[in-house]
Amino acid sequence: MTLVQRQLSSNLVKLALVALAYWSAGSLTLQWMKLGAEASPLWLPAGIALTALLIYGEGIWLGIFLGDTFLMLTLGTGWGVILSSAIGSTLSGIIGLKLLRWSEFSPRLSRIQDVTGLIFLAGMVSSLVNATVDTLTQFIIGALSWHNFSQKWWLLWLGDCSGILVITPFLLRLIFDNRGxxxxxxxxxxxxxxxxxxxxxxxxxxxxxxxxxxxxxxxxxxxxxxxxxxxxxxxxxxxxxxxxxxxxxxxxxxxxxxxxxxxxxxxxxxxxxxxxxxxxxxxxxxxxxxxxxxxxxxxxxxxxxxxxxxxxxxxxxxxxxxxxxxxxxxESLDLKQIFQTTVAEIRQLIHADRVFIASLKDQGIIEVVAESVNGFYPSLLEGSPRDDLFTDIQSLFNDYQPFIASDLTELELPIVVEKYIKYYQVKAALVVPLHLDGKPLGLLVAHQCCGIRYWQKSEVKLLEQLATQMIIAIQQAQLYQQVQQLNSNLEKQVEERTHQLQEKIQEVQELYEMKAVFLQAVSHDLRTSIMGMLMLLNNLQNRPGDNLTLSRSILERMINSSDRQLTLINALSENHFSEERHLVIHCQPLSLKDFISQLIEDWQPLLLQNQATLSSIITDNLPPIYADSEQLDQVFEHLLTNAFKHNPPGINLTIEATVNQGMVCCRLRDNGIGMERQQCEQLFKLYLRSLHDRRRTGIGLGSYQCRQIIEAHGGTIGVNSTPGQGCEVWFTLPIAKSQPSAVS
Structure with missing residues (x-):
């Protein structure tokens, strides 16, 4: 059966039911009151006719006409009376319907406007038509005398009016509020x-x-x-x-x-x-x-x-x-909490089935950020709207006016939107756009899912006012984020400037410390050499006679003192120069075992003088190193001198060399007094040797020179020591290969 056939069948059934109800009510009234064709004090069919028209519309007029016709036929009246009664009853009902619609009548009878419309427009005015048509027709055809005309007219009019005021409200309540x-x-x-x-x-x-x-x-x-x-x-x-x-x-x-x-x-x-x-x-x-x-x-x-x-x-x-x-x-900048509390209170206040706030993200993506929904309906937070949904509802974001839909089924919507409202069971919707400086931010939406809903002006105004507050909250949160970002940048800049200032302060402090150490070391070292020389010269001066004989030992001591001063001055000059330009060395393949053997032989006088021993643990298969022999000799000279200078007589020194990770590792061990950990960390730093040990004097350039020489060879240098257990200085040198003759 097609849709047209089903609709036609439904209309025929409605017509038959209305005609049957009209005829039954009329027959019941006449039999109950035993009035025959006389006017009834309460005409039930008038109330039934108006109720049917209010429910089904004007299209049901034929059922009223047929019902009244059959009723008059059963009474055995003439065709003139039958037609006039049917026409009058039908016209009276239609006019009553028109008047009620004009007055915006509500079948729930919950307003004074509805009741006054039912009493005066439907009960009194529309009933005049049936009374006038019926009595006038009967008078014209001779069925009613002029003497009884007014009495008949009053009875018909008041009977229809009574039927409308008694039956119509009762039937409307049964239809629209039977649960009540x-x-x-x-x-x-x-x-x-x-x-x-x-x-x-x-x-x-x-x-x-x-x-x-x-x-x-x-x-x-x-x-x-x-x-x-x-x-x-x-x-x-x-x-x-x-x-x-x-x-x-x-x-x-x-x-x-x-x-x-x-x-x-x-x-x-x-x-x-x-x-x-x-x-x-x-x-x-x-x-x-x-x-x-x-x-x-x-x-x-x-x-x-x-x-x-x-x-x-x-x-x-x-x-x-x-x-x-x-x-x-x-009081709060937590947008999520503000939004969630707001939608929950809105839904409770306006008794909606779903209230939510949707945010418009980049690239047209809609995200539901807060929702309050009746537990009988699906939640929007559990699903994600399709990306193409924005294209179909883009006008909601661009339009500054609220979108009000009391019945979405009556609107022509895109297929995507229809599927959306069908899945989420939306019957009515109230949408208020959120805009900030002409830019769409999102939507504040209320849904009714249980049925159609006529949104009140107060509800629309409420959502508009709350939308304004939501915009203020969003704007305030954005400003707060900007302030936070500025504060973060400012804190970062302050931190960077503070760090730079601390570095500068530390550099200045180090310079002051280095200056103090330098002055102390220079004054001590130079004073020691000069005082020794002055003592020798004073001894010579105090001898009698003009001609003085200078022994070789005294001469050697004077030469050593002068060499000491010259070495110190040259060291200062060389290290200052090396800060400006890299150290240049001349490397060549070198047998470390032969080099150490010659070194031990050259240092025998000093070893005897300090009652010390120096031994070598170097295997014959040790590969040759690639190094500058003169610079390497300075390294060993400084290390041995430091060992003699800072340890008591009688120490034992050992030189060991092994191959480790493609480099030759040399170790110089002693069984002296050792060093503290801080001294080990600062030993090879420029000018800082005496900073942590005030008992030791000297500028500390020798250790720094050793580090420069070893690093110029491509190696590293360090020290391991424990107080009271001796000291071990180690450094690495490259193995001899096909290398150039000079390394910078």
Whole structure:
């Protein structure tokens, strides 16, 4: 079956149901009231016709027409009366529908505007059409005399009006709020319902049925009092105020039924106060219209009052939420916490199924940064929207106005968006864009998933105000990040400048220390040499005679002292020069074993003088080294001199050479007093030898020269020592290969 066929079948079923309901209600009314073709005090089909039109629309008019036609046929009236009744009933219902739509009528009857529209526009104005068409047609065809014209017209008009005010609200409540009737109530509420219903039923039966017999009038019954029919009225008011629309509808319906029953039985206050049944029917119709209209107006007033109070509470909650969000923004810069708390409170305040904040990242990627969702629906945080979704909803970001959709199924959306809202079960949406300086930042979105929703202006305004606060939070966070970045850069610059300043200060301190050591060493060394020479010269001067004989030993001591001074001065000059230019050495293959043997032989006088021994542990298969013999001789001379100078007589020295990692490693060991760890670390640094040992004097250039010579050969030099356990100085030299004759 095609879609058109299914729709046609559905429409035919609706027409048949409406026609059947109209005919059944009319037949029931006429049989119950036993009026035949006479006008009824409460015409049920009028209420059914208006309800059907409100639910199904104008297209259902044919069902009303057919239902009224069949009803009139069963009564055996002529075709003129049949057509006039069917046309009048149909036109009356359609005009009532048009008037209600014009007044923006809501079937929930929760506003005074809805109730007044139902009473005056649908109940009074539209009913005029049916009464006028029906009575005028009957008068034209001769079925109604002019004497009874006005009476017939009033009965028809008031009957239709009563039927609309009694039946239409009852049916609308059954359709739109049937759960409200069966909703579980508290025990106190149920007791109140029982008391109210019992009082209303008892008073209505007492007024309209039991004490309404004519025989009781002479006996002084309750119906002697005029207007006693309004005795149940306070109970109806109670029901309307306490139970709103359902209380008003059921209470007035119960009173109307009992009043009709009593009047049709020829008893009750309306019969007693009038001369005939027609006048009693008029009073009954006025009573039904008054009590139903009053009850509905009271219930709508109470509902509007409650709605106003609720809106006031919502406004207060909205102001509180705005104040709290503003306070959180001022007190915290944690955007994630601010966003998450805000969406949770928004969802609770506006009773939405999902509220979230989406951020627009680079390259058009949408990221949900915070969400509050009803547990019955999927979360956006658990999935990632497709990248091409931004292309389809880009207008939401670029548009500065909110996007409001009460029913998304009525909109023509791209396929990607349709799949998106279908998966996340979105029925209605309210989207507020977030912009900063014309640049889109994201969206603040509220979803309704349980059904369509008509978003209120206050809700739209709330989200707009909160969107402004979100923009302020984002802007504040961006400014804070910029400040942090500037602070970080500033701290980095300060740290760099501080480090540079500390380095300069350390250099200056080292220069001062080096200057102090230099002056101390120079003054000591030069003073020692000069004082020794002066002592010799003074001894010579104190000898008698003009001609003095100078022994060879004294001459040698004078020469050694002068050489010492010259060596010191040359060392200072050479080291200053070497700071400006690299040391140049002349290397050639050299047998280290032969070199050490010759060295031991040359140093025998000094060894004997210091009561020391010097031995060599060098194998015959040691490969030749590639070195400058003169520079290497200076290295050994300085190392041996230091060993004799800083150790007591009688030390034993050993020279050992081995091959290690392609280099020849030489070690000079002694069994002297050793050195501290700090002395070992500073031994080969320029001018710093005496900085850590004030008992030792000298500039310390010799050790520094040794390091320069070894490094010029491509090797390294170091020292290992433990106080009291001797000292070991080691250095490495390259193995002889095909090398150039000079190395820089």
């Amino acid at each position: 009737l069966l909703r579980q109530q508290s025990r106190e509420r149920m007791i109140e319902v029982a008391i109210c219903g019992g009082l209303l039923l008892g008073l209505s039966w007492l007024v309209f049925v039991h004490h309404g017999k004519p025989t009781l009038v002479l006996e002084g019954g309750l119906t002697n009092a005029q207007y006693l029919e309004y005795l149940p009225f306070p109970i109806v008011v109670w029901a309307a105020i306490r139970f709103q629309t359902w209380g008003a509808v059921l209470g007035s319906l119960l009173v109307s039924i009992l009043a009709i029953v009593g009047t049709l039985r020829g008893i009750g206050p309306f019969v007693i106060q009038t001369l005939n049944l027609t006048q009693a029917t008029f009073l009954l119709q006025f009573f039904i219209i008054i009590i139903n209209g009053t009850a509905l107006l009271l219930s709508a007033t109470v509902i509007e009052k409650q709605r106003t109070e609720k809106q006031l509470r919502v406004t207060l909650e909205r102001d509180r939420l705005l104040a709290e969000v503003s306070l959180r923004i001022r």
